[in-house]
Amino acid sequence: MARPSLREKLASSAVETLHANGFRGCSIQDITEAAGVPKGSFFNHFENKEDLAIDSVRRYLEGARSDILFEAGVAPLDRLRNHFTFLAERLEQNGFERGCMMGRFATEMAQDYPRMREELRSMFDVWCGAVESALREAQAAGDIDPRHDPGQLARYLVNAWQGATIRLKITRDRSPIDDFFNTSFKVLLK
Amino acid sequence: MARPSLREKLASSAVETLHANGFRGCSIQDITEAAGVPKGSFFNHFENKEDLAIDSVRRYLEGARSDILFEAGVAPLDRLRNHFTFLAERLEQNGFERGCMMGRFATEMAQDYPRMREELRSMFDVWCGAVESALREAQAAGDIDPRHDPGQLARYLVNAWQGATIRLKITRDRSPIDDFFNTSFKVLLK
Numbered sequence: 001m002a003r004p005s006l007r008e009k010l011a012s013s014a015v016e017t018l019h020a021n022g023f024r025g026c027s028i029q030d031i032t033e034a035a036g037v038p039k040g041s042f043f044n045h046f047e048n049k050e051d052l053a054i055d056s057v058r059r060y061l062e063g064a065r066s067d068i069l070f071e072a073g074v075a076p077l078d079r080l081r082n083h084f085t086f087l088a089e090r091l092e093q094n095g096f097e098r099g100c101m102m103g104r105f106a107t108e109m110a111q112d113y114p115r116m117r118e119e120l121r122s123m124f125d126v127w128c129g130a131v132e133s134a135l136r137e138a139q140a141a142g143d144i145d146p147r148h149d150p151g152q153l154a155r156y157l158v159n160a161w162q163g164a165t166i167r168l169k170i171t172r173d174r175s176p177i178d179d180f181f182n183t184s185f186k187v188l189l190k
Numbered sequence: 191m192a193r194p195s196l197r198e199k200l201a202s203s204a205v206e207t208l209h210a211n212g213f214r215g216c217s218i219q220d221i222t223e224a225a226g227v228p229k230g231s232f233f234n235h236f237e238n239k240e241d242l243a244i245d246s247v248r249r250y251l252e253g254a255r256s257d258i259l260f261e262a263g264v265a266p267l268d269r270l271r272n273h274f275t276f277l278a279e280r281l282e283q284n285g286f287e288r289g290c291m292m293g294r295f296a297t298e299m300a301q302d303y304p305r306m307r308e309e310l311r312s313m314f315d316v317w318c319g320a321v322e323s324a325l326r327e328a329q330a331a332g333d334i335d336p337r338h339d340p341g342q343l344a345r346y347l348v349n350a351w352q353g354a355t356i357r358l359k360i361t362r363d364r365s366p367i368d369d370f371f372n373t374s375f376k377v378l379l380k
Contacts, residue, residue, distance in 0.1 A: 022214070022297075022298065024212070024214035024215060024298075025214060025298075025302075097301050098301075099297060103297070103353075103356050104297055106356050106357070106359050106360050107212070107289060107294055107297040107356055107359065108212065108215075108297070108298065110359035110360050111287050111288075111359065112215075117359075117360055120360050121360045121361065124357065124360060148377060149372075152369050152372055152373055153373060153377070155357075155365075155366070155369045156350065156369050156370065156373035158353070158357075159350060159353030159354045159357050159366055159369065159370070160346065160349060160350035160353050161353065162352070162353035162356050162357065163293075163348070163349030163351065163352035163353030163354075163356075164349045164353075166293050166296050166297055166349070166352050166353075166356070167296070167314065167345075167348075167349050167352065169296050169297065169300035169301065169307075170296050170300050170307055170310050170311045170314060176345070176349055179342050179345045179346050179349065180346065180349070182339075182342055183342055183343060183346035183378075184346075187338060187343070187378060188373075188377060188378050
């Protein structure tokens with residue numbers, strides 16, 4: 001296997017460091033040290049810390065298995081449930097300490113970093129669009145109330161999920177996830 | 191009117207500084223400068239920055255008009271709606287830039303600051319308990335489905351609200367709040 005380039009080594013390690021510590025909770029030096037690359041090499045590869053954080057959140061999203069939402073031969077509400085189950089497992093792997101990187105960067109950075117804000121805006125729009133399309137299919141199949149607005153419902157679900165990921169940083173257990181699943185699938189999507 | 195004590199001057203100003211910048215986004219010096227008090231006076235009044243942040247989030251919660259949730263002579267679902275309307279107005283006053291201080295501190299601090307985490311845990315529990323009691327009354331009055339679990343529904347609503355406050359830091363408009371109201375009151379609580 002070819003050795004990963006220095007840029008790749010830095011970028012893939014940064015996802016971990018930034019997710020664990022938040023944007024303001026680690027310095028460029030912390031990031032390069034964790035990656036085992038010289039601090040001086042940072043600016044050969046990234047314009048600044050925001051630039052790297054944008055690269056990180058894109059990688060984070062690539063790891064979110066969005067294909068699950070479009071899996072052929074699976075009923076739309078099951079795909080939706082599988083999607084959030086996958087995300088819940090990722091959160092559990094980190095002992096519920098980290099929450100969602102997108103939510104974290106939104107909280108920490110949206111105010112002062114317009115490029116990150118625009119990146120997150122489009123990521124959330126794409127995510128909500130994918131959830132919406134599963135809801136439309138569920139509606140067409142008669143699995144949810146035809147009077148629901150699938151776009152609005154999708155945004156609500158994604159935001160409720162974000163709220164659950166914040167709450168579990170406090171509870172340190174999966175209870176906010178259980179509340180999300182029970183209320184979303186047994187009450188809201190009935 | 192008596193001159194506010196130095197502690198009071200520092201503490202009341204800190205709510206603003208910490209809400210605007212987040213815990214990691216401002217230093218003790220930023221906080222004392224904004225309050226117009228000598229930096230050296232900080233440790234006469236607070237043990238450390240976390241101690242002040244706990245004082246700030248308590249003050250923030252005191253300003254949340256939780257009495258609205260218990261207002262006599264108002265139907266329970268109307269009280270619930272008035273409660274979130276009040277919170278929405280507070281967010282709008284800050285141009286949707288700040289989000290909720292409780293959610294922000296949960297994101298930034300829950301991991302590394304156990305005292306803050308416990309403070310937030312109990313604040314969220316009290317908040318959810320108050321929402322739950324309005325939902326129980328609504329249920330007793332026949333305004334919502336008797337099969338709902340009011341405790342679970344309350345936690346879901348509060349988490350969905352938290353998610354909306356994150357999302358509006360990105361959208362910079364009230365659309366996540368509108369999604370929250372429409373879906374919570376027209377779909378979920380039907």
